[in-house]
Amino acid sequence: MxxxxxxxxxxxxxxxxxxxxxxxxxxxxxxxxxxxxxxxxxxxxxxxxxxxxxxxxxxxxxxxxxxxxxxxxxxxxxxxxxxxxxxxxxxxxxxxxxxxxxxxxxxxxxxxxxxxxxxxxxxxxxxxxxxxxxxxxxxxxxxxxxxxxxxxxxxxxxxxxxxxxxxxxxxxxxxxxxxIDPQQYLTLPVRAEAKCRLGLDGRLVLGFTGFVREWHGLESILDLMAQHPDLNLHLLLVGDGPARPALEARADTLGVADRVTFTGVVEREQVPSHVVAFDVALQPAVVPYASPLKLFEYLAAGCAIVAPASENIREILTHEANALLFDPEKPAQRAAAIVRLATDESLRARLGEAATATISELGLxxxxxxxxxxxxxxxxxxxxxxxxxxxxxxxxx
The missing domain is CATH 3.40.50.2000 (Glycogen Phosphorylase B;)
Structure with missing residues (x-):
């Protein structure tokens, strides 16, 4: 052909x-x-x-x-x-x-x-x-x-x-x-090693990949980190975008700048080794027809995912089965899901294993x-x- x-x-x-x-x-x-x-x-x-x-x-x-x-x-x-x-x-x-x-x-x-x-x-x-x-x-x-x-x-x-x-x-x-290409995920380090390589050992890493825009609403994640210093949260943003300066300024204002890492643009072959360091992978706001590339990277890396319960996302994710989903009109639900995962290691592990299995189950x-x-x-x-x-x-x- x-x-x-x-x-x-x-x-x-x-x-x-x-x-x-x-x-x-x-x-x-x-x-x-x-x-x-x-x-x-x-x-x-x-x-x-x-x-x-x-x-x-x-x-x-x-x-x-x-x-x-x-x-x-x-x-x-x-x-x-x-x-x-x-x-x-x-x-x-x-x-x-x-x-x-x-x-x-x-x-x-x-x-x-x-x-x-x-x-x-x-x-x-x-x-x-x-x-x-x-x-x-x-x-x-x-x-x-x-x-x-x-x-x-x-x-x-x-x-x-x-x-x-x-x-x-x-x-x-x-x-x-x-x-995704499963071959790119076969030789990745385990999560603890990936975090150590990035200088994030001992932190509970919230992760996001891609082009950061204002409508993603990531400033609320910084607010959550400031409200819960006891959870040892660290935000790892793999990418760049127009929202970065405002996020950096907000992190400074909230006193959490030392718990936020902006990698800037990362070459494609290096993305999986960053994603595997995520304890909780964030899929924030999403347009209603999209199939976000980051979502499949999160699944392949075995991350516990927090995502909106929009119809397009529910074509791939099921609440409590392979992710925690929140009502896009109720941002407090997203915060609650993140806190729940941050305080429940067994839930993170269960959702992460189910996420990996989703790739083969749905042929993604x-x-x-x-x-x-x-x-x-x-x-x-x-x-x-x-x-x-x-x-x-x-x-x-």
């Missing part, structure tokens, strides 16, 4: 991780993968973004930037056309982006089946967090991409239902959550996802061949 992997990401972050891990898993399953996407992302350090694109976002009027996003599809279509002619892929596998319709155009022009991976309803997301100037054009581009695909892969059932409401039949949608690995993708790809190729044979038999153009 030859797959043309098509994307438009410009930042080396969680999106890049997803792409790299799935491509590797597809190749491990015997597929040949050809990538068509911005080459600049490969040269960036982890956590970086293309400087030119960042500058455009900052300085151009929003409407003009969105027109340029769509215009990129025309430029990209020419590259995609050349790649199809050169490599003759069996299918195109595309990571969805807003104003990105070149894959749908190529599918219509060349008849190559298009498999579309959707990680977020980006029109909704950008409208809420950044703003959309050309909403009608954005909505048109989103529908072109979603409805123009032969099959859609979503990271949660919540997102699958959202896309179904836009006219994509549910039988053409498969749910493939984020995952990149290779499991790759197998689903390849199965759908083979079915799509077969249907294309059947349609071609029917046209030939009936004389249809």
């Amino acid at each position: 030859k797959i043309l992997y098509h994307h438009r990401i410009g930042s080396k972050d969680g999106q890049f991780v997803h792409i790299a891990e799935l491509i590797r898993a597809l190749e491990q399953e015997g597929a040949e993968v050809v990538v068509v996407g911005p080459r600049s992302v490969e040269q960036q350090s982890f956590g970086g973004e293309t400087g030119f694109v960042s500058a455009l976002k900052r300085w151009l009027p929003r409407a003009l930037y969105e027109v340029l996003e769509l215009a990129y599809s025309a430029h990209d279509y020419r590259r995609l056309r050349r790649a199809i002619a050169e490599h003759r892929p069996d299918v195109i596998y595309e990571r969805y982006n807003l104003f990105f319709v070149s894959g749908a155009w190529a599918r219509k022009r060349f008849g190559v089946p298009l498999l579309l991976e959707v990680n977020a309803p980006l029109l909704d997301e950008r409208s809420r967090y950044g703003g959309i100037a050309l909403r009608g054009l954005a909505r048109w581009s989103e529908r072109q991409a979603w409805r123009g695909a032969d099959h859609v892969f979503t990271v949660t059932s919540v997102l699958a239902q959202r896309i179904g409401r836009e006219g994509v039949p549910l039988q053409r949608i498969s749910v493939t959550p984020n995952g 690995t990149w290779r499991a996802n790759a197998k689903v993708v390849l199965d759908v790809a083979e079915q799509s190729v077969d249907r294309r061949s059947e349609r071609a044979a029917t046209r030939e038999a009936t004389g249809e153009p």
Whole structure:
């Protein structure tokens, strides 16, 4: 199976991780993968973004930037056309982006089946967090991409239902959550050793990985630490983000700065050795359709997890079984769950063991996802061949 992997990401972050891990898993399953996407992302350090694109976002009027996003599809279509002619892929596998319709155009022009991976309803997301100037054009581009695909892969059932409401039949949608590579967790140190390596031995470590934003609400964790000095809590933040300066200032104000570690951006291969040091892993606020990459890292590392009881999270976690869940509208429940875990070592151990087992029980690995993708790809190729044979038999153009 030859797959043309098509994307438009410009930042080396969680999106890049997803792409790299799935491509590797597809190749491990015997597929040949050809990538068509911005080459600049490969040269960036982890956590970086293309400087030119960042500058455009900052300085151009929003409407003009969105027109340029769509215009990129025309430029990209020419590259995609050349790649199809050169490599003759069996299918195109595309990571969805807003104003990105070149894959749908190529599918219509060349008849190559298009498999579309959707990680977020980006029109909704950008409208809420950044703003959309050309909403009608954005909505048109989103529908072109979603409805123009032969099959859609979503990271949660919540997102699958959202896309179904836009006219994509549910039988053409498969749910493939984020995952992990179990091999990366086989040789990790035990928790006590991991904490010792990080200079945190003797502490009860609360951990978070990823890009730290204000809406994660991590300032309340600092408040909790200040309120419970007897629990010997230490907050380990593996990553960086716009909320870091405010968190550092609050930690100073509360007198807990010596019990907070900000690692800054950590290379991907080093993340598991940090996560395994977490006694309690924090999944704070989450958008309702997301499949947080950090959640699967927490599971694989055998952490006791505290997470919101939103519908998308409950697709993976069950309260009291493999995590403690809290009502997102009642932050006091999160604090109570953390205190409960901090004071109950046996509960931490039980939830941690169940977390590790969840990976195999639900098949939360990149290779499991790759197998689903390849199965759908083979079915799509077969249907294309059947349609071609029917046209030939009936004389249809």
